[in-house]
Amino acid sequence: MLQAILDMIYPVRCPVCGEILTPKGEKVCIPCREKLIFIQEPRCKKCSKPITQEEKEYCLDCEHKNYHFKKGYSIWVYDEIMRLSIAEFKYHNKREYAKFYIEEMVLGYGEQIHKFYPDVIAPIPLHRSKYSTRGYNQAEILARGLGNELHYPVLSHLLIRNKKTLPQKQLSDRDRLRNLKDAFEFNKKVADKFGKVIERVLLVDDIYTTGSTIEACTNVLLSHGVKEICFITLCIGKGF
Numbered sequence: 001m002l003q004a005i006l007d008m009i010y011p012v013r014c015p016v017c018g019e020i021l022t023p024k025g026e027k028v029c030i031p032c033r034e035k036l037i038f039i040q041e042p043r044c045k046k047c048s049k050p051i052t053q054e055e056k057e058y059c060l061d062c063e064h065k066n067y068h069f070k071k072g073y074s075i076w077v078y079d080e081i082m083r084l085s086i087a088e089f090k091y092h093n094k095r096e097y098a099k100f101y102i103e104e105m106v107l108g109y110g111e112q113i114h115k116f117y118p119d120v121i122a123p124i125p126l127h128r129s130k131y132s133t134r135g136y137n138q139a140e141i142l143a144r145g146l147g148n149e150l151h152y153p154v155l156s157h158l159l160i161r162n163k164k165t166l167p168q169k170q171l172s173d174r175d176r177l178r179n180l181k182d183a184f185e186f187n188k189k190v191a192d193k194f195g196k197v198i199e200r201v202l203l204v205d206d207i208y209t210t211g212s213t214i215e216a217c218t219n220v221l222l223s224h225g226v227k228e229i230c231f232i233t234l235c236i237g238k239g240f
């Protein structure tokens with residue numbers, strides 16, 4: 001009864017277009033499901049960005065930069081449809097969208113994550129000032145959901161973002177790295193409290209574009225004894 005009333009007042013909305021979701025029980029409306037572009041082959045063997053030439057192994061970024069993570073996974077291409085969905089999730093408190101995102105992450109890459117067998121899952125952190133205005137870290141919500149579903153411990157504050165950085169979008173490659181250099185810090189307290197050796201970390205974020213954020217976090221982890229880092233994001237840009 002209560003649920004029926006709640007459903008009337010707050011109907012479940014499609015996490016992609018925001019319209020009221022029918023039929024009940026679906027996670028995403030049918031037209032949206034058809035519009036989403038799932039990452040398929042050919043994709044970069046390292047970061048999983050879609051590439052155009054099947055004979056190529058890596059995307060342009062991975063070909064030219066010596067990124068230190070082991071491998072990355074992503075569900076969808078970062079297009080206009082997903083840009084809007086993630087913007088709602090991230091900036092307009094649509095935290096409930098995570099349910100659909102997490103389910104797709106598990107369906108698409110649960111097996112690969114089990115193969116990697118991370119010691120912990122860690123979200124890309126937000127700077128605390130951003131955290132307090134937004135009220136939540138969208139990457140942390142995803143990491144927690146994944147941890148619950150796949151049964152791995154989640155350390156939300158293994159990494160700390162100690163420097164406010166400029167939005168990466170407007171910057172050149174070199175400035176991106178400079179912008180992010182020293183932006184992240186390893187939280188030794190959290191690692192010590194965890195008590196076990198952390199050799200493999202799965203990083204979680206909402207979007208992967210050039211890879212500089214993941215690379216910056218990877219380097220911090222590597223310099224604190226972590227041996228292998230993989231990542232998973234909801235969306236990834238194209239690699240050509």
Ligand SMILES: [Zn+2]
Nearest residue numbers: 014017029032
């Ligand atoms: Zn929809």
Ligand SMILES: [Zn+2]
Nearest residue numbers: 044047059062
């Ligand atoms: Zn790549």
